[in-house]
Amino acid sequence: METTFHIPTVAEMTAKGERPDLLFWVGCAGSFDERAQRITKSICKILQHVGIKYAILGTEENCTGDPAKRAGNEFLFQMQAMMNIEVLRGYEITKIVTACPHCFNTLKNEYPNLGGSFEVIHHTQLIQSLIAEGKLKPADGNAFKGKRITYHDPCYLGRANEVYEAPRQVLEVLDADLVELKRCKSNGLCCGAGGAQMFKEPEPGKKDVNVERVEDVIESKATIVAAACPFCMTMLRDGVKAKEIEQEIQVLDVAEITAKANNL
Amino acid sequence: MMGQIIFFCLFVLAVVIFARNARRIYKNIKLGKAVDRNDRPVERLKLMLLVAFGQKKMFKKPLPALLHLGVYVGFCIINIEMLEIVIDGLFGTHRVFSSLGSIYNGLIYAFEWLAFAVLFSCIIFLIRRNALHIYRFGGRELKNWPKTDANLILIAEILLMTAFLFMNAADFKLQQLNHPSYHHAGAFPVSQFLLPLLPETASTLIGIERFAWWFHIIGVLAFLNYLPISKHLHIILAFPNTYFSKLEPKGKFNNMSAVTEEVKVMLDPSLPPPTGEVSRFGVKDVQDLTWKNLLDAYTCTECGRCTAACPANITGKLLSPRKIMMDTRDRLTEVGQNRAKNGDFQEDNKSLIDTYITREEIWACTTCNACVEACPVNIDPLEIIIGLRQYAVMEESQAPASINAMFSNLENNGAPWKYAQADRANWTNQ
Known part of the structure; x- marks a missing residue:
């Protein structure tokens, strides 16, 4: 999935004497993880399509420090945060969109007190507002029409920041057969990756958390599970693989679904 | 007179011991490091009213929420009855609030049903805890003392409510016998069903009524002092604890x-x-x-x-x-x-x-x-x-x-x- 358009960096824009209206914070997963890169590109396509003047930081972006903070390394977190804040302030960034709920939470909640106050939104919120403004509209007879779709709440978007409705509203316009998981919204079950679990093996137990979660998906009889977090994406896909149901259940990000439904 | 003195001593003793325990807990909590949770008082008050007083989060699980509500409302309202018991105990009166007439009858009527609700809920709770395999009542940390603690609390509440209802039943029967010390007062929609279980002789009935009265009040005072060594302090601390909640988004961790x-x-x-x-x-x-x-x-x-x-x-x-x-x-x-x-x-x-x-x-x-x-x-x-x-x-x-x-x-x-x-x-x- 190659993008046919150029993705601008803030440095480039600055060199031309311009400033982006919106910074797209890609995040480490979105930059390096092959599967998450597809989510990143879908978001770029959407931004390009609606004509928002956006840019990425490119090689000037650094991890927000979220995994360090959740793992108890406050020093490393604050080092990362202060370096990022310096870059963001240097470019006079005011508004940020990100595809990762962990970046979203950290940028939005934990940076202000360290000197970095920005308007931070998650990509599901951006897409939802673009739909509300009429700038995005699924094509008639889009690929998801009538499909049974469920949504998995990422902890750092849902419980952590109470963003429950925006991603759901994005899915509602698809004319699909939407179904909730038995544990959803504030009662949603974690995919198992939060709190730096993404970077370690789980403690001994009788089951992996992502398998437990995929069992909820199976129970919902959905054929597509929509995710809104690159870590959830990895965990759900691994769970689906562990259950050997890759043929039956697809894991797609809300941004990918939107891009496809709009024929982008 | 002797009864009044004994009551007074017991009451003072219970309050003093409770105050000492409460102070010990307060001092322990003060060992913690400072954190400011006094901002936005209106928001905090609202949260406390909603979550502690209104039990909002309990209703995520409707069945236990309803049963718990029965115990909670029962506990709160029956405390009005406790006030009467304390006054009666200290001044040697009997049903001192009965001069309120029909209001009093209405109150006792409500207490009776609430006592029944508490009794019923606690029995269901005991069954849920011990006979049904409910996930949250298992777990390695809930063995031994914590399990006994939970059962003791439920049994204590069942005994207290049983004593309360038998006290009312005996009183009611004495009223029916037109006993001079038991004037007509109250309404007994629940305890009336206990009447067939009671003897006919006035002296035995008085014995039962007095025993139940003393059992109930001593039980409550003992329970008060059991709170600080049990898990049951939430009936008091739920209020300050919700008031001092973190008001920030849950995902926001404090920066050191x-x-x-x-x-x-x-x-x-x-x-x-x-x-x-x-x-x-x-x-x-x-x-x-x-x-x-x-x-x-x-x-x-x-x-x-x-x-x-x-x-x-x-x-x-x-x-x-x-x-x-x-x-x-x-x-x-x-x-x-x-x-x-x-x-x-x-x-x-x-x-x-x-x-x-x-x-x-x-x-x-x-x-x-x-x-x-x-x-x-x-x-x-x-x-x-x-x-x-x-x-x-x-x-x-x-x-x-x-x-x-x-x-x-x-x-x-x-x-x-x-x-x-x-x-x-x-x-x-x-």
């Missing part, structure tokens, strides 16, 4: 200001070095927690909604958020006793981490906030877990190897994986 100062100096060596001495980064023992964490620990009634929602726990990991709270409380009690005995804290070679909570438990947490969301009284086990991780990482450099690898990737490459910073935007050309 001591670290901020040091990091600023590291990034800009021209700044003066930080002045504040930091005794310890993170949480090794209960004294490193905030007073709110400690209040949380005393407020926990071990219901286990947190543990039943914990992704780590339900997939068989050792972590149980309820155990985190119980361990914190138990260690705090131990530290409090240590201080009381020795004047100040004497090193006992124990700590919250390792002696009580193992590393395996704290590293199993996904920080998903399900436990925080599930708690009906806004307890936050996650903050304690993160504090313990901070101690393990920043004071001891004791993290799982893969976590250490993630840290070094972050330091060297600006990403948690081993990818070069220069390759970060390669996806734009692929």
Whole structure:
């Protein structure tokens, strides 16, 4: 999935004497993880399509420090945060969109007190507002029409920041057969990756958390599970693989679904 | 007269012992570190009314919520009856409020039904706890004393309500017999069904009525003093605990200001070095927690909604958020006793981490906030877990190897994986 358009960096824009209206914070997963890169590109396509003047930081972006903070390394977190804040302030960034709920939470909640106050939104919120403004509209007879779709709440978007409705509203316009998981919204079950679990093996137990979660998906009889977090994406896909149901259940990000439904 | 003196002595004794215990708990909570939870009072008050008074979060599970509501309303309202009992006990009167006439009858009518609701709910609770296999009533931390504690509380409430209803029944029968000491007062929609169980002779009835009266009041005073050594303090502490809730988004973790100062100096060596001495980064023992964490620990009634929602726990990991709270409380009690005995804290070679909570438990947490969301009284086990991780990482450099690898990737490459910073935007050309 190659993008046919150029993705601008803030440095480039600055060199031309311009400033982006919106910074797209890609995040480490979105930059390096092959599967998450597809989510990143879908978001770029959407931004390009609606004509928002956006840019990425490119090689000037650094991890927000979220995994360090959740793992108890406050020093490393604050080092990362202060370096990022310096870059963001240097470019006079005011508004940020990100595809990762962990970046979203950290940028939005934990940076202000360290000197970095920005308007931070998650990509599901951006897409939802673009739909509300009429700038995005699924094509008639889009690929998801009538499909049974469920949504998995990422902890750092849902419980952590109470963003429950925006991603759901994005899915509602698809004319699909939407179904909730038995544990959803504030009662949603974690995919198992939060709190730096993404970077370690789980403690001994009788089951992996992502398998437990995929069992909820199976129970919902959905054929597509929509995710809104690159870590959830990895965990759900691994769970689906562990259950050997890759043929039956697809894991797609809300941004990918939107891009496809709009024929982008 | 003798009865009044005995009552007075018992009553004063119960209040004094309770006050001492309450002071001990207050002092223990004050061992915690400062945290400002006095801002936005209106919002806090609303939250308390909604969550503690209105039991909003209980209704995530409607059946136990309704049963609990019965016990809660019963407990609160029957306290009006307690006031009458205390006045009667102190002044040798009998049903002193009965001069209120029909209002009094209405009150007793309501108390009777509420007593029945409490009785009924507690019996169902006993069955749920002991006969049905409900996930949150299992778990390794709920064996032995905590299990007995829960059952004792339920049995005590059943006995108290039974005594209350038998007292009313005997009184009612004496009224029907037109006994001169028992004037017509009250309405007895529930205890009337106990009448066939009672004897016909006035003297035996008086014996039963007096016994039930004394049993009820002594039981309540004993229960009051059982609270501080049981898990049942939530009936009081739920109110302050919800008032002092964290009002920020659940995902927002506190930034350690001591670290901020040091990091600023590291990034800009021209700044003066930080002045504040930091005794310890993170949480090794209960004294490193905030007073709110400690209040949380005393407020926990071990219901286990947190543990039943914990992704780590339900997939068989050792972590149980309820155990985190119980361990914190138990260690705090131990530290409090240590201080009381020795004047100040004497090193006992124990700590919250390792002696009580193992590393395996704290590293199993996904920080998903399900436990925080599930708690009906806004307890936050996650903050304690993160504090313990901070101690393990920043004071001891004791993290799982893969976590250490993630840290070094972050330091060297600006990403948690081993990818070069220069390759970060390669996806734009692929």
